[in-house]
Amino acid sequence: MTITQLKYTLAVAEYKNFTVAAEHCFVTQPTLSMQIQKLEDELDAKIFNRSKKPIELTPVGTRIVEQAKVIVDESNRIMDIVHQQKGYIGGEFKLGIIPTIMPTLLPMFLKNFTKSYPKVQLIIEELTTEEIVRKLMDGHIDAAIAATPLENEAIKERVLYYEPFVGLIPEGHRLFKNEKLEIEEIELEDILLLEDGHCFKDNVLNLCRANKKDTKKHFQLESGSFDTLIKLSKDGLGMTLLPYLNTLDLNEKDKTYLREFVSPPPAREVSLIYHKSQLKMQLIEALKSTIDGVIRGAIAFSDVEIISPLQKA
Template sequence: MTITQLKYVLSVAEYQNFTVAAEHSFVTQPTLSMQIQKLEDELDIQIFNRSKKPIELTEVGKKIVEQAKVVVDESNRILDIVHQQKGYIGGEFKLGIIPTIMPTLLPMFLHNFTKKYPKVKLIIEELTTEEIIRKLIDGHIDAAIAATPLENEAIKERPLYYEPFVGLIPQNHRLFNNKYITSDELEMEDILLLEDGHCFKDSVINLCRNHKIDNKKGFQLESGSFDTLIKLSKEGLGMTLLPYLHTLDINETDKRYLREFTNPPPAREVSLIYHKSQLKMQLIEALKKTIDGVIKGAIAFSDVKIVSPLQKTK
């Protein structure tokens, strides 16, 4: 039995197809199939039911896959120990970032990080919170930056900063003349929201007293872009809420539409998150240190009211 064989088993278990698993394992399909067959012969059991389409795990195969995950994780930990002992910060590091954070935060730290740690091959992927949780648990990414708390026991969260919400209110809106706004004044029916799948949308819904979305606008919007929401709002089609860092890029003319909340303002907690197995901790620490160094100059809010990124029902 080898670690390589176990990795092949995990790949087939995930993709439920020998050919696709081989492609993701960077080997030929006959090589992968042969190694899995050798493992099954050695154990004198069948891990996969090959007669099913897609391929399914047998009952004993399910138990083997669960144990294989532990063994492969522990084998990766050995390499981590060696790297930490040598003080080496390098290698491949896969990072997921949610769409409402990537455009503002990534440009702030990416250059500094790559310059300071040139031996790290940073692979960045834009993912929804749901995709991030799944990929962290499956081991397909090493860490992520997302809005928290996520209430997932398998994931550790380390807050990076607290980002207040800011209102963008068109001139024809009932709240335009207010110097500050409050959560009690928000009405779901006249707020432009991001499309489903964005946790910032869920945070906005949780912020409002009335969680029911009663569409009286005469149109239905499906957008993943704050820029689109800003343009529609300026056209008088409704107000919207933005994360604070996103407002820094708004031109001086359009800043007249911005309204801060009364203290303590509603905010999202943005954290660096990773699996509780704590693999590649030297890289995680390097990333957090880099982000801490650049974010403090841009955002210093601490007296805030954290709004959950998970949609709640009332």
């Protein structure tokens, strides 16, 4: 039994297809199949039911895969232990970032980080919060940047910054002439929202729930990007709320539509998160230090009201 065989087994269990698993393991399909067959012969047990489409785990295969995850994860941590002991900042580091943070924060720190830590192979993936939590738990990513708190005991959260909400109010809207926005003035039925799956939508929904507004409306205008929401709002189809960093690159005309909230403004908490058993702490500290260095010049807000991204009933 080898670690490689266990890794191949985990890949087939994940992708439910030998060919796809082989592609992700960067080996030929016959090589992967042969190694898994050797493992099954050694164990005298069938791990996969190959007659099913997609391939399914047998009952004993399910238990084997659970244990294989533990073994492979622990084997991967051996090099992390050595790097941690030496204070070495290098190697592969997989980072997930939610879609509403990726476009604004990544350009701010990526160049500085890669220049400061050239030995780090940073692999970045855009993921929803749900995908991030799952991949952190499975060990498929090392850390992530997401809106918090997540209230997951297995995940550590290191706050990077608090990002206020800013209203974008089109001409002719009832709030356009207001210099500042009050939370009590916001009506959910009047807001253009992101599509389901974006935690910033949940932030906005929770803001309005906290305001005791009726949230049981049918929203006909939802989009997957802030750029679309801005265009729809400017066309007079409603107001929208944006994270502060998304307002910095707007042109001067569009900035005339922006309205900040009275103090303390509603805000989202953005954190660097990782599994509590994570050993690549020297990399996490390096990443946090780099982001801290660039974000201070962009966001100076501290007196804010944190709105949770967790969905509420």
